[in-house]
């Protein structure tokens with residue numbers, strides 16, 4: 001295609017939303033009209049399915065749940081008056097609580113005000129708050145936000161060491177929809193111990209965001225924690241950023257959450273329009289479908305050209321991959337669906353992996369996220385007539401063009417600036433695009449059965465560890481791995497047992513290993 005034809009294609013496919021100042025350009029995806037026409041019936045169905053979902057259909061059939069994250073930003077759409085009231089009241093509670101924390105009306109026993117917030121959660125209970133904090137927190141927020149999002153002891157130590165002098169003014173938010181995620185529980189128990197070690201009464205610093213009657217909810221209530229906020233059954237973890245999960249941490253950092261919700265509401269309205277060319281989420285889903293042949297054959301590389309959007313790709317990784325990465329479709333057929341997502345930020349990536357994108361294996365499509373406003377205030381000139389922002393903009397254009405010239409497709413999402421309104425809109429855009437794509441490829445985008453298998457396997461390793469330690473203690477003498485396996489009643493589990501004892505030995509716990517590590521089968525193990 002020559003420059004004039006490309007320019008025409010750009011104009012033909014450009015989507016612009018006036019209220020949001022938002023542009024979507026899918027002109028550099030090489031689909032043709034026949035492809036669009038062939039997908040039209042699937043889109044008609046997807047528009048209908050999406051409308052049903054918003055009305056409260058059980059869109060998550062195997063978990064028997066409604067999917068209602070859209071109602072959070074437009075409570076009038078909630079299917080019952082009760083749900084609407086619940087949404088409105090929760091938002092009011094978040095704002096009232098935040099205001100009291102900021103004013104010092106709610107304060108720690110030994111300080112005038114809370115200075116820091118420590119958020120403990122994982123997956124959907126961490127990624128949204130992390131993304132939004134990086135994107136929107138003011139330079140000097142009223143409370144500084146920290147995260148524990150893993151069961152890595154060294155990671156936990158790092159956060160607690162950094163906070164040790166301010167623990168007495170740190171508010172701890174434990175976030176878990178299920179209230180039973182082990183990593184989150186571990187983080188909470190470790191933090192609780194740190195408070196106890198400093199003679200601080202943990203419940204006076206602790207908040208829970210969790211599902212009603214979950215074990216976390218019960219714990220928080222029985223120990224009389226400072227507050228609990230609900231996480232509704234009809235909000236999935238990966239679509240929970242605009243529920244209390246994301247709104248409370250954001251509000252505490254001084255981020256304007258009402259405006260975030262407004263931006264999402266505006267994008268929801270735009271993505272509700274049952275017409276492909278007038279609907280940016282449908283256009284995104286079309287582009288994804290084209291790129292990967294409706295089978296995720298190409299990876300989605302997300303490149304925001306703005307430092308504050310660095311964590312967007314990590315946030316999208318869960319939203320897209322956990323929603324779409326499914327073994328079976330809704331008819332029970334094995335389909336192994338999904339789209340892999342990765343990314344970092346431009347132009348930084350240009351000095352890292354863009355070499356491969358331009359010349360190497362062509363197994364991806366790029367999504368450029370462009371932000372029109374460079375910065376607040378004027379820019380210096382780094383060359384006559386040229387600013388740093390001009391460079392950033394030029395590098396984006398140049399990379400887009402260079403990729404296209406090498407038959408690498410790209411989408412460009414353009415927002416006017418990074419602010420609560422536009423971040424809310426971006427979140428809503430991708431939530432809806434994932435929903436559409438899920439309907440197009442006929443998968444349940446709202447469950448995650450595959451995650452459970454890994455959790456069960458981890459639990460069985462911990463059970464085995466208990467048996468191993470018991471066998472060693474009872475024996476009183478060094479044992480071979482095989483002997484341990486037999487005594488532990490797990491003769492076919494020698495490799496997992498080897499890994500368990502090696503880990504215990506490395507941490508000077510319970511066991512010592514004797515022999516040559518290069519020949520694991522010859523090792524003997526004794527109880528310490």
Ligand SMILES: O=P(O)(O)OC[C@H]1O[C@H](O)[C@H](O)[C@@H](O)[C@@H]1O
Pocket residue numbers: 122123124125175176177178179180181184237238322448451
């Ligand atoms: O919020 P929680 O119940 O603790 O869940 C945290 C995460 O756990 C699992 O891994 C799920 O697959 C995720 O979707 C979820 O976001």
